[in-house]
Structures are given as C-alpha cells and as structure tokens.
Amino acid sequence: MGRLQLNDLTKVFESGANDIVAVNELNIDIRDGEFLVLVGPSGCGKSTTLRCIAGLERTTSGQILLDDRDITHRKPKERNMAMVFQNYALYPHMSVRKNIGYGLKITSDLDKDEINQRVEQTAELLEIKELLDKEPGDLSGGQQQRVALGRAIIREPEVFLMDEPLSNLDAKLRTTMRTEIQQLQQDMDITTIYVTHDQTEAMTMGDRIAILDDGELQQIGEPLECYHRPVNQFVAGFIGSPSMNFLSVRQSDDQLEHDEFTYDISTETQEALTEASRNLTLGIRPEHIQLVGGDEANAVPTTIQVVEPMGEVTYAYFEVGGQNYTASIDGERRIESGDEVHVVFPEEKIHLFDGRNGAAVKNSELDETFDTVRA
Secondary structure, three states: OOEEEEEEEEEEOOOOOOOOEEEEEEEEOOOOOOOEEEEEEOOOOOHHHHHHOOOOOOOOOOEEEEOOEOOOOOOHHHHOOOEEEOOOOOOOOHHHHHHHHHHHHHHHHHHHHHHHHHHHHHHHHHHOHHOOOOHHHHHHHHHHHHHHHHHOOOOOOOOOEEEEOOOOHHHHHHHHHHHHHHHHHHHHHHHEEEOOHHHHHHHHHOOOEEEEEEOOOEEOOOHHHHHOOOOEEHHHHOOOOOEEEEEEEEEEOOOEEOOOOEEOHHHHHHHHOOOOOOOEEEEEEEHHHHEEEOOOOOOOOEEEEEEEEEEEEEEEEEEEEEEEEEEEEEEEOOOOOOOOOEEEHHHHHOOEOOOOOOOOEEOOOOOOOHHHHOO
8 A cells, every 4th residue: 555645744944034945734645556746846845845755854844644654753764665866876886786676685684585586577677687787887877767766666665756767868768768657657556756847747647746836735636637727827837838828918897908909708707707806817828829810809910920840730929019929830831930910819718817816717618528538
C-alpha cells in the first residue's frame, strides 16, 4: 500500500525579520498507486514539498500520513520511500552494479548473492544489464538516469519521489524517458510523486496534477480537467502551450467592453456573471481563435505581425490595443505577416475571470464526450 496524505503541511524558512513561507497549509490525498505530478513555476514550493515528504526537510507544522501512519517526524530511512534527484547523485567511484545495489547493502540484511540477483533483475527491467560493470562517468545522461531509477526501484518502496529527473536531458531523450517512467510506474503500481516545472510533462504523465503557486495549492485534478476547467486565471495561464490569451474587459449589461471592441454575450453568460465584478478578464486559448470575414458577429479587426509555421499548426501573432496575442491555426492554411484579418473568440470557448481575485466565473463549454471519457 502507498496512500499518502498531506494535512495542512507548512514549511517556513526562518530568515531574520522576513520568514519565507515555502509551503502554506497544503492538503493533498494521494491514492495508492497514483501518479501525481506537482507542477508550478520556480519557487512555488513543489521541491520543498517533496523534500518534506522524503524527510529531508523538517516540516514547520502539519502532518504527513503514509497508509494512516504518521511519518511526519520519522527519519528518511524509516519512511520506505525512494527518491530520484535532478542530478542523479550517483557515486562516481562505484560501478553501475554497486550504485544500484548500495541502498540495499546499507538498509537490508540481504547477503551479497541476493543483492546481486536483485541488481541483475532491476538492470534487465531497465535494459542496462550490459552497463553493470561500467562507472557513471562512462555513461550518457539517459543511461545515468536509468541507473538512478534502478537504485530507487530495487528497494521496492511504497512511494517513489522524483524531483525533476529529466531536466538535464535533451528534448528527444526527455520524451523517450517520459514514456519509460510512465510504463515502469504502471507496471510496478507504486505511488509516485513527480515534481516538474514543465507543464507538458505534467499534462502527459500524471493521473492527476497539483498546480502550486507561491507555496499554495491552486488546483488539483486530472490534466484535461485543469486545462479545460481552470479554477482561476493563474492555472489557466500556466497550463497550456502556447498559453491562454487574456484581455481586460468590463461587463455592461449584454456586452463585454474592451478599449478596441465590444463583445455581445448571451443570457446564459450574463447569468454566470451575476456575482462577479464588472471588471473581468476574458481568456481564450490560441486553438479556439478563429480567423474570419469582417461580417461575422463579434469580429475584431487586426493585422498579423509574425507567423511561425510548425507543420501541423501555424502560430499567428497579432495585436489588439497594443497587446500581443497568439492564434493557433491549421498548418495548411496560408497566412503571412502583414495580412489584415478579423479574429473571433467563440462565446462557447471563452473563459471569464473575476477582476477582483482571478477566480473563474465561466469556463469554456465542452461537449458531452468529455465527461463520458472521464467517467
């Protein structure tokens, strides 16, 4: 079993008169066998959270439970967890065989033959058996990563903790290793907490993702749920690449007013805004922006500034009111810098956020298949 609960977890670093609250009353329930990704910008508290779970940092307050056992103040070696670091932390003077088996040697009473058998099995699982007698300095980054994973796997822990383990690899290898880590986790069915600042990793790897900012949990949910139904403007802007476009507007009866245009809204949208501030932020994802003729309802005239063909899609950058925005259009559509166009933000695809606190008051509409697939 590997159910992990964080109850009001708080970590404060004392710094004279200005204490730093790295993690603030964090509450997360991680299911047995779940792959949870902690994601957020640098300094949001995700690595500190992981280190508190591992026992490498003392918590200031709160509680950490593993299968209902309080492990808040237990030493790292008493928690039955294995951690994979960003820099791999391999012993350079030891062979791959000794690196993988070292943890068992110091924490178990297995004899040399039993440890070696476990090392062989782990190396075979990771397809690095031919590297066992080499030293870390002779390995590529991807091979070193596999050795670090092997050192964690061989201990058969209740929980895997991974702190940005792919950040030192090139883009192509990161993609390969993402798939391999997912497959390993599914095959072994071990609860895994994975820290990253890369929202693409978060979206593609996690059963659920927990988005942190400034030490506080912003939203936790399935990746597509956070993408389509962000609880606030921060989550909406952080999840998705290219990121969501934001325009400042003001509600006036059945319209949203921008300095450069007015936008007619339906009765349903008006009803969703009854408790919101008149000052709002309209959000629209690049792939939902449409390039249309000037006679379309709510069409906004603009000029294409820059075009980036990516193959399947093309990113078109345009200005509205002196601010830059991005549209993602079909890669087969011909468009060039300097083209005068009209853009439309379909009402069923816009998000609206309260100008007072950034809370979502309207998210984009989804067809019925989204909830069917989630169920």
